[in-house]
Amino acid sequence: MTKSRKEKQKISIHDIWLISRFILRACIGIVQLVIKVGPRKAIKTTRRYPWLKEMLLNMKIAFNFLKGRSGNYLEAVLVVFEEMQKGTMELLEGIINHEDKLVIHQVALQPEILMGMGLKTWMAGFVPWIGTVVSPGVTEEYIDASENEGIPSDLCSASRSIIGFALENQFPNAVAIVASAMPCDGVSNMYSVIERKTKIPTFMADAPYDFYSDRGVDYFVKELERMISFLEANTPGRMDWDRLREICELRNRTVELELDLWDMIRQKPSPMAAEPIYLSHIWFQAVRPGCEESYRMFKRIAELCEDNFRLGKSALPDERYRVVLWNAPMIDFSDIFAWAEKRYGVSLIMDMLTYNHHPFIDTSTPETMLRGLAKTGLQSLMGRHTRGPCENYIDDLFYIYEHFNLDMIWVASSFGCRNTKGLLGIVREKCREKGIPLLSIDHEIFDARTVPRANVMNQVDDFMINIMEAERLDR
Numbered sequence: 001m002t003k004s005r006k007e008k009q010k011i012s013i014h015d016i017w018l019i020s021r022f023i024l025r026a027c028i029g030i031v032q033l034v035i036k037v038g039p040r041k042a043i044k045t046t047r048r049y050p051w052l053k054e055m056l057l058n059m060k061i062a063f064n065f066l067k068g069r070s071g072n073y074l075e076a077v078l079v080v081f082e083e084m085q086k087g088t089m090e091l092l093e094g095i096i097n098h099e100d101k102l103v104i105h106q107v108a109l110q111p112e113i114l115m116g117m118g119l120k121t122w123m124a125g126f127v128p129w130i131g132t133v134v135s136p137g138v139t140e141e142y143i144d145a146s147e148n149e150g151i152p153s154d155l156c157s158a159s160r161s162i163i164g165f166a167l168e169n170q171f172p173n174a175v176a177i178v179a180s181a182m183p184c185d186g187v188s189n190m191y192s193v194i195e196r197k198t199k200i201p202t203f204m205a206d207a208p209y210d211f212y213s214d215r216g217v218d219y220f221v222k223e224l225e226r227m228i229s230f231l232e233a234n235t236p237g238r239m240d241w242d243r244l245r246e247i248c249e250l251r252n253r254t255v256e257l258e259l260d261l262w263d264m265i266r267q268k269p270s271p272m273a274a275e276p277i278y279l280s281h282i283w284f285q286a287v288r289p290g291c292e293e294s295y296r297m298f299k300r301i302a303e304l305c306e307d308n309f310r311l312g313k314s315a316l317p318d319e320r321y322r323v324v325l326w327n328a329p330m331i332d333f334s335d336i337f338a339w340a341e342k343r344y345g346v347s348l349i350m351d352m353l354t355y356n357h358h359p360f361i362d363t364s365t366p367e368t369m370l371r372g373l374a375k376t377g378l379q380s381l382m383g384r385h386t387r388g389p390c391e392n393y394i395d396d397l398f399y400i401y402e403h404f405n406l407d408m409i410w411v412a413s414s415f416g417c418r419n420t421k422g423l424l425g426i427v428r429e430k431c432r433e434k435g436i437p438l439l440s441i442d443h444e445i446f447d448a449r450t451v452p453r454a455n456v457m458n459q460v461d462d463f464m465i466n467i468m469e470a471e472r473l474d475r
Contacts (some may be wrong), residue, residue, distance in 0.1 A: 012423075015070050022078045026085050033089045038094045045096050050321060052092070054138050056133045064335040065275060068342040072304040073315040076276035078214050080283070083297040085128065087288050094120035095172035099237055102172060106179035107286050108187070112227065112251065112373055114178070115290060116244030117237030122172055123287055124179070124194075128161040128446045133279070139446050142168055151193075156416030157446040158328075159183075161184045166194040175235045178227055180205040183382035184419060193452040203230040209388055211378035220374040241366045247290030248361040248369055254284060255358060257298040259395070264302075264309045265349055268405055269319035272310030273347040274337040276301045278329060281354040288380050303399070315367065318473065320345030324400050326352045327412040327420050328382060334450040335458050340460060344385040344470045349404045354383045355396055386419055393423050394430065399434060408437040408468065414445045439463040 006293045034042045040351040046053045065077055065108050095102055098120040105111050107129060112120040123129070131138045139157075142164025147153050149167055151160055165171055188204065195202040205223040208216035231237050258281065265272055280301060281471045284294045308315065315439060323346055330336050340346040361372030378384075409431060413424060424440060429437040441459050446451035464470040 013072060014076055016335070018075050018078055022082055025082060026381045029086055029089045033093060039426045040354055041096055045239050051127050051131060051138050051170065055127070055135045058447060059475065060292065063141050065338050066337060069338070073272065074307050074308060076272060076301045076304045079297055079300050080275050080280045083293055084283055088130070091122060095122055099173045100175065102174040103231065103235060104171060104174045104177045106187070108182040108383045109178055109180045110285065110289050110373070110377055110380060112244065114226065114237070114376060115247055117231060117239050119235060119237040121233070123176065123446060124177070125162055126287070127165065128158055129331065131413055132446055134397060136332065136448055142170065144448055151464050154416060155413065156186050157444050158189045161446050162303050163190050166197040170186070171198055173198055175233060176200060177202040178205070180377065181207040182380060183386045201234045203227050204331055207387065209380060216368060217371060220369050220378055224370050224374055233381050242411065244369055245363045246362050248372065250292065250295055251290040252360045254295045254298050255360065256328050261302050261305055264305050267309060267406055268322065269314035269316065270322065270347050271313060271315055272301070272305040274316045277348070278351045278354045282381065283388055313385060314345050316341050316345060318345045319347045321407045321468065322347050322405065323408050323410050324334060324348050324350045324404070324412050325407055325412055326397055327417065328353060328445055330412045330443055331445050333442055336456065338456070342462070343472055344464050345473055349406060352385055356384050390423055390426060391419065394426060397427070398430065398434070407441070408439065410439045413440045413442055415442065416444060439465050
């Protein structure tokens with residue numbers, strides 16, 4: 001490593017202040033939650049949900065995201081984690097104090113309608129998706145529990161972990177569950193097991209195969225209407241169209257900020273990368289859409305990115321390679337790009353769950369809002385790319401490669417995701433035709449025991465050294 005690079009990575013007083021502020025606010029948030037729900041309920045809840053204690057007390061991994069990052073990039077990463085921590089406290093308050101209004105929803109079924117009905121929300125895959133980011137291993141005992149009950153071990157670990165939560169009585173007490181037949185059969189079919197185990201009334205919205213057609217959208221609008229009727233019959237929630245309009249309008253404003261962000265990261269080197277791009281989107285899209293806090297998160301990220309953009313500054317001290325990660329992100333090694341940045345100067349510009357063509361929602365009438373939400377739901381996390389014909393998966397990938405001026409493609413090839421495993425051969429063939437370097441990383445999305453971190457690092461090292469002929473920067 002050259003002297004100049006070492007100097008670039010020196011942490012400043014301002015960076016130390018940003019990290020200290022994040023730690024202080026995280027601690028204050030936990031204290032405020034305990035005060036809000038009461039110490040007795042807080043203790044009872046941590047005993048009821050073992051994963052909660054592990055998530056709150058085992059956040060060491062979060063600091064891996066901060067190493068080697070500085071300035072506006074470091075602040076943007078902290079903005080994402082701060083909103084996730086604050087939002088998590090509010091969600092926990094909902095499962096503790098508002099069981100009578102709590103509805104569990106699927107990752108591919110956004111909660112705007114539930115929020116518009118005055119209901120409290122909890123994403124079924126919250127702990128696997130969000131908890132594993134800050135506390136790897138938090139879902140392992142639940143994956144084991146599902147396998148011990150006969151769930152096939154080659155099923156995606158996302159489905160196995162969520163089924164395990166139900167089998168171990170770790171779902172919060174709720175009045176209803178709502179889900180959809182997206183993004184894949186493994187996820188949609190697991191709700192029959194969850195409903196039988198939890199005895200919670202469950203609604204499954206059917207999703208059309210061809211979801212880009214007007215006919216497909218019309219069909220899904222009717223499914224959302226049926227879901228509203230189901231919720232009104234099984235919960236105290238009632239649709240407030242004015243409240244839903246406010247949520248949708250704030251969602252539109254947030255999407256506008258995200259589109260501005262995407263325009264700026266086309267610049268080479270990129271003024272922003274990794275978690276402020278993809279983790280912010282997962283949080284906003286699946287957990288907290290249409291919330292003032294999510295809007296403020298994106299507003300601040302966009303401001304920090306614009307500042308770098310205007311000054312011609314890169315997020316990374318030395319961006320040497322630009323990459324897209326296809327398939328679901330590597331939650332089992334969630335800080336992989338913080339590591340890859342330091343090792344090879346690899347900048348994650350875009351990923352599969354983030355990229356979409358979400359329309360702005362027309363808020364003029366209840367009918368137009370439902371139609372906009374139907375289109376958004378049909379292009380939800382993974383749903384846009386892992387349902388329907390293979391072109392849904394393939395075409396966006398190569399468009400992104402050209403549009404964002406990338407150097408290579410990485411595919412997170414999770415063992416349990418059979419449909420995308422089957423598409424890998426097509427991706428390889430097209431990459432050969434186009435002369436695009438392709439790395440397929442074997443892993444299992446929520447179970448790091450299958451392919452440990454060291455093995456993932458070896459796969460990346462082999463590719464970067466032998467194919468990209470890259471020089472390590474961290475020697």
